[in-house]
Amino acid sequence: MKQFVVIGLGRFGYHIATSLYKLGNQVLAIDINKNVIEKIKDSVTDAVIADARDINTLSEFLDKDIDTVIVASALDIEMSVLTVLYLKDIGVKHIVAKAKNEDHGKILKSLGVQEIIFPEKDSAARLAENLSMSSLIAHIPLAPEYSMIEIASPEKFFGKTLNELDLRKKYGVNVIGIKDVLLDQININPLPSDAIPADSVLLLVCKTDEIETLTFED
């Protein structure tokens, strides 16, 4: 169980605080606005009204034992960079901060923030991936040249086992899962003797530049 502090509860800050708490961590949420603290107090370990630009207040709530502090407010660059400065002075080891734009990101990096988040850019990049692959249902980049993809099973595979199809030798793909769309079930880590049902989706790992040409033609 890790201990997190989240400062600034806009949409991003509110969701990171409540998600971390749901995943079983201890979360202290801080915001200058009383209404926001009222709204979040039952969904985190503790929530306090405080001004993050006041180093004395910050030191009251923070010490070196905190695993990670997330500065989730970025509308006001002055507040964000002052808060990061004080966190470094107090001795917080791991700081994550949201950035409003590239320039704000550069300043945070020079202050020693370990992880800088651009929510709009992150979300846009993922959506672009998912939208531009045609027969693909999802595409998760794994390594510089490899990806995990979901692709509809070709008809000629229906009823055949992974052993018979020998997909790794023939097409260089590793089948991680077989989703039966009609039964809404997924067979993860399938055995070589498992068959591919009709109307299924394959979850597989393959080379990224082979995705567009993966048609399973003989």
Add this chain to the structure above:
Amino acid sequence: MKQFVVIGLGRFGYHIATSLYKLGNQVLAIDINKNVIEKIKDSVTDAVIADARDINTLSEFLDKDIDTVIVASALDIEMSVLTVLYLKDIGVKHIVAKAKNEDHGKILKSLGVQEIIFPEKDSAARLAENLSMSSLIAHIPLAPEYSMIEIASPEKFFGKTLNELDLRKKYGVNVIGIKDVLLDQININPLPSDAIPADSVLLLVCKTDEIETLTFED
């Protein structure tokens, strides 16, 4: 090659338009602000200055052949919902829209928008996952009970082959990749005869509720 139109070039809109273009798609970017159009025009197929609230202008640039229109502006809910209404009238088949908050999202859904994006919430949920898993370097949910994780290889595995370790039988995990951290190389879809080097990271698929207990003890 798919055809996309992106309306509204704030941070999210700008990044979705340029990412889709980089992935090989045709992208038309629309914004009411001349400066933004100047900035993006070399990074997309075409960029035009137009007011999306004017149905006549929209019909000039859009027709039924467009694969997807992305309404990426959400500061002004009126502009967003009016634009979606006109797109439906023109006959656009697939609409994706960014939402400012949950209420805005509900209105977009009732207008028939197929995909609604909350960039701050999406990005916060992913960050929460990555931060709360201790020895894990990354965690990608695959299915309701399965995940793909990156975990540092335990010392007792160093120098041993996947065959010898028989990880699937002993721990129920499927090793998708072995990252050699020192050489910065990754061996995706490793063979059973491949050995696990020292200072490596395993990319594996396992049951989500077993992640916290995955210590590879005998």
